[in-house]
Amino acid sequence: MSQVTEIATLLDQAARNGTAIGQFDPEGHLSLEQAYAIQSAVVKCREARGERRVGVKMGFTSRAKMLQMGLSDVIWGRLTEGMQIEEGSAIDISRFVRPRCEPEIAFILKKPLAGNVTGPQALAAVEAIAPALEIIDSRYKDFRFTLPEVIADNASSSGFVIGPWCDPHIDFSNLGLTLNINGRVMQVGSTAALLGHPLRSLVAAARLAAEANEPLQEGWIVMAGGATSADWIEAGQYISVDMERLGSAGFRLSPSSDAE
Numbered sequence: 033m034s035q036v037t038e039i040a041t042l043l044d045q046a047a048r049n050g051t052a053i054g055q056f057d058p059e060g061h062l063s064l065e066q067a068y069a070i071q072s073a074v075v076k077c078r079e080a081r082g083e084r085r086v087g088v089k090m091g092f093t094s095r096a097k098m099l100q101m102g103l104s105d106v107i108w109g110r111l112t113e114g115m116q117i118e119e120g121s122a123i124d125i126s127r128f129v130r131p132r133c134e135p136e137i138a139f140i141l142k143k144p145l146a147g148n149v150t151g152p153q154a155l156a157a158v159e160a161i162a163p164a165l166e167i168i169d170s171r172y173k174d175f176r177f178t179l180p181e182v183i184a185d186n187a188s189s190s191g192f193v194i195g196p197w198c199d200p201h202i203d204f205s206n207l208g209l210t211l212n213i214n215g216r217v218m219q220v221g222s223t224a225a226l227l228g229h230p231l232r233s234l235v236a237a238a239r240l241a242a243e244a245n246e247p248l249q250e251g252w253i254v255m256a257g258g259a260t261s262a263d264w265i266e267a268g269q270y271i272s273v274d275m276e277r278l279g280s281a282g283f284r285l286s287p288s289s290d291a292e
Contacts, residue, residue, distance in 0.1 A: 040073035046171040060178035067183035075110040083112040091187040093257030109187030122284040125267040131169045134258035135211045135273035138164035145238045146247030154234045160197035163275035167191035195281030209275040221260035230256045
């Protein structure tokens with residue numbers, strides 16, 4: 033347990049200061065259970081400073097990525113209110129080590145959702161859906177890490193932006209979308225990239241969160257996972273997502289002296 037606390041403290045400090053640390057498990061010997069224990073401890077550090085849990089994020093929601101990583105399941109991380117960035121605002125680049133961004137679809141729940149649920153049961157718990165962006169940032173030097181290290185580092189989740197909330201009864205199974213930087217299209221994709229249907233990501237979130245004794249709560253946000261590859265982002269850029277039928281969301285990444 034002392035090792036969990038020690039590693040969690042290092043990761044928390046790296047995230048708070050926007051600085052990189054060396055790998056602590058370069059051979060990948062830690063179990064996924066141990067990695068999630070570290071992740072939980074990292075988030076508890078944030079909660080101890082007064083941050084509130086607001087949801088979960090899903091990762092490796094592409095079948096190809098799962099196979100590449102030798103996994104049979106998705107991974108997940110925790111979201112806190114300090115990670116949410118107001119849509120259209122500027123965020124200080126000094127918060128990050130070497131950030132990237134990916135377009136996603138987000139759910140917000142109107143009632144708790146836990147355990148093994150069906151797609152229709154999951155949808156019945158959804159208040160609204162929205163286009164969204166996730167900022168992912170590894171706290172490891174030279175962007176070198178193992179799977180347990182990624183999970184321990186809150187699945188690389190560092191910030192998120194939510195666009196307009198929309199009617200969840202819109203067919204969102206295959207919505208076209210683009211990731212844009214300064215108005216230029218960088219990635220083109222579809223919500224169908226998320227396990228074939230984004231609702232499957234929500235079903236997985238309900239199962240995994242319940243297994244961790246942290247069932248999804250009313251009002252929580254679930255980020256369904258990257259719908260395209262992530263792009264590196266830099267100070268001075270405006271990053272946005274445009275999603276068919278749901279609209280857009282964006283933010284500006286500012287040099288430290290210009291952040292709002």
